[in-house]
Amino acid sequence: MTKRLREVEQEIRRCSRCGQCRSVCPVFAESLVESHVARGKIALAGAALDESLDVSRTLSNRMSLCLNCKTCIENCPAEVRVDEIVLAARDHLHEKGKNPFLKHAFIDNVWTRGRVFARFVQTASRMQPLLFKRGEGGGGTARIPLAGVDSERRIPMFESRSLLSRIPEVISPEGKPRMRVALFVGCATNWVYPGIGESMIRVLVDSGVEVVIPRGQECCGVPMLNAGDFDRAGKQMEKNRAIFAGHGYDAVVTGCASCGLALKKEMEEILETGPYLPQVPVYDFTELLAREIGVEPGALDKTVRVTYHDPCHLNRGQGITAEPREVLQSIPGVEFAEMPEADRCCGGGGLFSLSHYDVALKIGSRKAESIRETGAHIVATTCPACMIQLTDAIARSGQDVRVMHVAELLVRKLTSNE
Amino acid sequence: MLSRTLISRLRQITGPEGIIDGSEDLLIHSGDAVEAGAHTDVLVSPGTEEETAAVLALAAGEGIPVVPRGSGTGPSLASVAREGEIVLSSARMNQVHSVSAEDLIAVVGPGVKLEDLHRHALAAGLLYPVHAAIDRPATLGGTIGESTNGLRAVKYGGTRNYVMGMRIALPGGEVVQTGARTLKCVTGYDLARLFTGSLGTLGVCTRIFLKLLPIQETNVVTVAIFDRAREAAEASQRILEDGIRPSILELMDRTTLCAVAKTGNAPFPDDAGALLLIETDGLRVAADGQAERAGAICHASGAHQVRQAGTAHAVEAFMNARRRAFAALAGTAPAIVLEDVRVPRSKVADLVGSLRALLEIEGVAMAVFGHVGEGRLHPAIPVDPGDSEDVERARRIVEKISGEVRSLGGQLGPERGVGLGPRVFLERRIAPEKMEMARRLKETFDPVGIMNPRAVL
Ligand SMILES: Cc1cc2nc3c(=O)[nH]c(=O)nc-3n(C[C@H](O)[C@H](O)[C@H](O)COP(=O)(O)OP(=O)(O)OC[C@H]3O[C@@H](n4cnc5c(N)ncnc54)[C@H](O)[C@@H]3O)c2cc1C
Ligand code: SF4
Ligand code: SF4
Numbered sequence: 001m002t003k004r005l006r007e008v009e010q011e012i013r014r015c016s017r018c019g020q021c022r023s024v025c026p027v028f029a030e031s032l033v034e035s036h037v038a039r040g041k042i043a044l045a046g047a048a049l050d051e052s053l054d055v056s057r058t059l060s061n062r063m064s065l066c067l068n069c070k071t072c073i074e075n076c077p078a079e080v081r082v083d084e085i086v087l088a089a090r091d092h093l094h095e096k097g098k099n100p101f102l103k104h105a106f107i108d109n110v111w112t113r114g115r116v117f118a119r120f121v122q123t124a125s126r127m128q129p130l131l132f133k134r135g136e137g138g139g140g141t142a143r144i145p146l147a148g149v150d151s152e153r154r155i156p157m158f159e160s161r162s163l164l165s166r167i168p169e170v171i172s173p174e175g176k177p178r179m180r181v182a183l184f185v186g187c188a189t190n191w192v193y194p195g196i197g198e199s200m201i202r203v204l205v206d207s208g209v210e211v212v213i214p215r216g217q218e219c220c221g222v223p224m225l226n227a228g229d230f231d232r233a234g235k236q237m238e239k240n241r242a243i244f245a246g247h248g249y250d251a252v253v254t255g256c257a258s259c260g261l262a263l264k265k266e267m268e269e270i271l272e273t274g275p276y277l278p279q280v281p282v283y284d285f286t287e288l289l290a291r292e293i294g295v296e297p298g299a300l301d302k303t304v305r306v307t308y309h310d311p312c313h314l315n316r317g318q319g320i321t322a323e324p325r326e327v328l329q330s331i332p333g334v335e336f337a338e339m340p341e342a343d344r345c346c347g348g349g350g351l352f353s354l355s356h357y358d359v360a361l362k363i364g365s366r367k368a369e370s371i372r373e374t375g376a377h378i379v380a381t382t383c384p385a386c387m388i389q390l391t392d393a394i395a396r397s398g399q400d401v402r403v404m405h406v407a408e409l410l411v412r413k414l415t416s417n418e
Numbered sequence: 419m420l421s422r423t424l425i426s427r428l429r430q431i432t433g434p435e436g437i438i439d440g441s442e443d444l445l446i447h448s449g450d451a452v453e454a455g456a457h458t459d460v461l462v463s464p465g466t467e468e469e470t471a472a473v474l475a476l477a478a479g480e481g482i483p484v485v486p487r488g489s490g491t492g493p494s495l496a497s498v499a500r501e502g503e504i505v506l507s508s509a510r511m512n513q514v515h516s517v518s519a520e521d522l523i524a525v526v527g528p529g530v531k532l533e534d535l536h537r538h539a540l541a542a543g544l545l546y547p548v549h550a551a552i553d554r555p556a557t558l559g560g561t562i563g564e565s566t567n568g569l570r571a572v573k574y575g576g577t578r579n580y581v582m583g584m585r586i587a588l589p590g591g592e593v594v595q596t597g598a599r600t601l602k603c604v605t606g607y608d609l610a611r612l613f614t615g616s617l618g619t620l621g622v623c624t625r626i627f628l629k630l631l632p633i634q635e636t637n638v639v640t641v642a643i644f645d646r647a648r649e650a651a652e653a654s655q656r657i658l659e660d661g662i663r664p665s666i667l668e669l670m671d672r673t674t675l676c677a678v679a680k681t682g683n684a685p686f687p688d689d690a691g692a693l694l695l696i697e698t699d700g701l702r703v704a705a706d707g708q709a710e711r712a713g714a715i716c717h718a719s720g721a722h723q724v725r726q727a728g729t730a731h732a733v734e735a736f737m738n739a740r741r742r743a744f745a746a747l748a749g750t751a752p753a754i755v756l757e758d759v760r761v762p763r764s765k766v767a768d769l770v771g772s773l774r775a776l777l778e779i780e781g782v783a784m785a786v787f788g789h790v791g792e793g794r795l796h797p798a799i800p801v802d803p804g805d806s807e808d809v810e811r812a813r814r815i816v817e818k819i820s821g822e823v824r825s826l827g828g829q830l831g832p833e834r835g836v837g838l839g840p841r842v843f844l845e846r847r848i849a850p851e852k853m854e855m856a857r858r859l860k861e862t863f864d865p866v867g868i869m870n871p872r873a874v875l
Binding site for chain 2: 013014016017018019020022023024032033034035039040043044047053056058059062075076077078079080
C-alpha cells in the first residue's frame with residue numbers, strides 16, 4: 001500500500017456518503033455516473049486502500065476524471081479534502097504503473113527537464129503552423145486530419161520565443177522603485193501567452209514597481225502533482241526554490257491561478273515540505289494590484305462589454321473573487337456584465353482536457369452559453385490554462401468573443417473592429 | 419451472480435447508455451448514505467416509463483430482485499444492493515414535465531432532484547415546501563420512497579401532503595396511474611400515498627404529480643442561543659403553544675454546534691450551549707410579528723442572545739449550518755448511530771432533559787439535533803466499531819433511549835448509522851400484526867417478491 005494513500009485514510013473515512021457533492025460536480029453533471037463524483041471517487045480510493053478492488057486501468061480512468069476544481073469541497077458539509085484523496089489515489093496508481101504511460105513519459109523526459117522542454121516547444125512552434133492554422137480569436141485548428149485531434153478543436157499555439165527568452169531579468173521603473181517583486185511566469189504564459197507576462201510587467205513597472213523575472217525558473221509542478229507524480233512535483237518545487245533564492249524581492253506575483261495556488265499552499269499542503277517560496281508573500285496579479293499597488297488604468301478607445309470567468313484555483317483555491325472584478329471595473333470603457341455561474345469550472349482542468357476531451361467539451365459549452373447570455377465581447381480571466389479552454393469552447397459555440405487575461409486588458413488599446 | 423445473457427437483454431431494453439456493469443462503477447452505485455453495499459452486477463437506468471416496465475417484467479420473469487435508486491442519499495439502507503440484484507436508477511428520468519401556476523401542480527420524472535424542482539417552482543412564483551436537510555441531491559422518487567418530511571414539515575407537512583398522484587410501473591411490467599391532477603380525488607384507495615414511504619418495495623414510480631403552493635411574501639429567520647438544550651426545547655414548546663406557526667423550528671445542541679464549527683464558518687458564538695433556528699413566513703407583517711413574539715418567548719425562556727438574520731447571506735449561513743449537522747457529526751467519529759426519535763410535541767423538553775441526563779451518566783459525547791417543532795429529534799451516538807465495549811455501550815444507550823421515548827408516549831423510527839456496515843442495532847420497530855398486514859399488501863403488488871426485498875419498513 002502506498003504511503004500517501006494510507007495517509008489520507010482518515011480523510012476518506014470523514015466522507016459521510018451524504019451525496020451533496022452530486023449536485024455540484026461538473027464532471028458528474030455530464031455523465032450521471034456516480035464513480036465520477038467525489039463520493040464515488042472516495043469510495044474507490046477506500047476500496048483501493050483496503051485492497052477490496054483490483055488496481056485497474058478503469059480505476060485509474062475514474063481517478064483521472066477529476067478536474068481538481070474543488071467545487072465538491074466547497075459544498076461538502078464536512079469539507080472533506082477530495083483533492084488530497086484523489087491525488088493520493090493517483091500517486092498510488094502511479095506507483096503501481098497504472099497511470100497513462102505517455103503522459104508520464106512526457107513528464108519524465110521532457111516537461112521536467114528545462115532545456116529539453118524548451119527545445120521541444122521550439123520545435124513544436126515551428127511544426128505547428130504546418131499542421132494547424134491560426135483561428136480568429138486565438139489557437140489553431142488542424143489543417144489535415146490528425147489522429148486523436150478533433151478537427152474543430154482549438155489547440156493552443158506555441159510561441160517561437162518564450163517570454164523568459166524575450167525579456168531581461170530585471171526591469172526597473174523610472175526613479176526609485178516603490179517595491180521589488182519577482183514574477184513567477186508559469187508554462188502557459190511562458191510558451192503560449194507571453195503577452196500576459198509582458199502586460200503584467202508593463203502595468204507593474206508603470207506603477208513604479210521593479211520586476212525581477214528569475215532566469216531558469218520552470219514549471220511550478222502542478223501538472224506533475226495532478227498526474228500523481230509527487231516526486232517530480234517536489235523536484236520542480238526545489239528547482240524553483242533554488243532559482244528564486246538567488247534574488248531579493250518583497251513579494252512574488254503570478255498571473256496564473258494554478259501556479260498561484262501551488263505557490264501559496266497546494267504544494268505545501270499535499271507534499272508537506274514547508275512553504276514553496278519561504279519568507280515573502282505570494283500574490284495573484286489582480287490581488288497585488290487591488291490590495292497593494294492600485295492602478296489608474298488608461299481608458300479604452302471605446303466602451304466594450306466585458307464579463308469575467310472565475311478560475312477555480314483563484315476563487316475556490318485562493319478565495320479571490322472581488323479583486324479581479326475590481327480591477328476590471330476600474331478600467332474606463334469597460335462595461336462589466338456578470339455571467340451566470342461565473343464560478344463554474346470551465347472544464348479545462350490542466351491536462352484533464354487532453355485525456356477527457358469529450359467531457360471537457362461539454363463542460364466548456366455550458367460556460368460558452370453563460371458567456372453568450374451576457375452579450376459580452378470580451379471574457380476576461382486570470383488563468384492562462386482557462387484561456388486555452390475558453391478559446392476552444394467559445395470558438396465551437398460560434399461566438400465572436402475575445403478571451404483575454406485581465407492584465408492584457410489593462411494595457412490594451414482596443415482596435416476599431418472590437 | 420447475474421448472467422451475461424441477462425445483462426445483454428437489459429441492454430437491449432435501455433440501450434448501452436442505460437447500463438453500468440463495471441465493478442469500479444458499481445461500487446458506489448450499490449450503497450446509500452449509510453452502507454457501501456456489496457458489489458451488484460448491474461445498474462440499469464431506463465430513459466422512459468416503457469423501458470422501466472420492460473426491465474421489471476424481465477426481472478419478475480426471472481425472479482431477480484430489483485432495488486430502485488434515486489441519488490442514494492437515503493439513510494435507511496433501502497437503496498443498498500447485493501450481488502445477484504439489479505439496481506434500477508431513475509437518473510435518466512430527470513425531466514420536469516410541467517409546472518403549472520394555474521393548477522398549482524408540478525409533473526416530474528422520478529429522477530428530478532429536489533433542488534431542481536425548487537428552482538423551477540420558484541421561477542413560476544410557486545413553492546414546493548418539502549426542504550430536507552439534504553435538499554440538493556435527493557430525488558423526488560427517493561423522497562417518495564423515504565416519505566421525506568424535511569425542515570419545513572412543522573408548518574407544511576411532508577412529502578405525503580403533496581403527492582397527488584403518480585404513475586407506477588409494477589413488478590409484472592404493468593403501468594398504473596393513481597391519483598389525479600386535480601386537487602381533490604376522492605374515488606377509491608389513495609394508492610399514491612400508500613406508495614409514499616414504501617421504500618421501493620411495491621413498484622417504481624415513473625412520473626409524479628405534486629401539489630405546489632403560491633410563494634410566500636417573505637421569510638424571516640430568527641436565531642436564539644441558549645446555555646442549555648433543555649431551555650431551547652422548552653422555548654420551542656412555548657412558541658407553538660402561543661399559536662405561532664413557524665415554518666422551521668430546529669434545535670442543535672452544543673455537541674452538534676461544536677462539530678459544525680469544526681467544518682467551517684460557524685455563524686454562532688463558540689460557547690453556545692444550544693441553538694434554536696426559527697423561520698416564520700407569510701405576509702411581511704405576519705412573519706415579522708411572529709418572529710418578534712417567538713424571539714420574546716426565547717428571551718423569557720433563558721436565551722441570552724436572540725437575533726434575526728438580516729441578509730440572505732446570513733440566512734444561508736444558518737440554514738447551511740443546520741444542513742451540515744449530520745455530516746459534520748459523522749466526521750467526528752469512526753462511526754455514528756443516528757436515532758430518529760418522535761414524541762408528542764408537549765414532551766419534547768422532557769425528552770431533551772432525559773437525553774442529557776443519559777449523556778452525563780454514560781459519559782459519551784452524544785449529540786442531539788433535529789426537528790424539535792415536530793417533537794422529532796436525532797440523538798447521534800459516536801462509536802468505534804472496532805471496540806466491542808464501545809459498541810456495547812452504544813447498544814445500552816439506544817435501549818435506554820428507547821425506554822425513555824416509550825415512557826413519554828413516543829416511538830423510535832428506523833435507526834440510521836454511518837460507518838457501521840451492517841446495522842448492529844437493527845430490530846423491528848413495527849408491531850408484528852402491522853408487519854403481517856404490510857406483508858400481505860406487498861404480496862398483492864409484488865407476488866414474486868422482487869421489489870427491494872431487504873428494505874425494512
Ligand atoms: C444529510 C442528510 C439529511 C437528511 N435530512 C432529512 C430531513 O431533514 N428530513 C427527512 O425527512 N429526511 C432527511 N434525509 C433523508 C432523505 O429523505 C433521503 O436522503 C432522500 O429522500 C432520499 O432521496 P434519494 O434520491 O437519495 O433516494 P435513495 O436513497 O436513492 O432512495 C430512497 C428510497 O426510495 C426508493 N426509491 C428511489 N427512487 C424510487 C422510485 N422511482 N420509485 C420507487 N422507489 C424509489 C429507494 O428504493 C429507497 O428505498 C436526510 C438524509 C441525509 C443524508
Ligand atoms: S459532500 Fe462530502 S461528505 Fe458528502 S458524499 Fe460528498 S465528499 Fe462525502
Ligand atoms: S474536484 Fe471538481 S471534478 Fe473533482 S470530484 Fe470535486 S467537483 Fe468533481
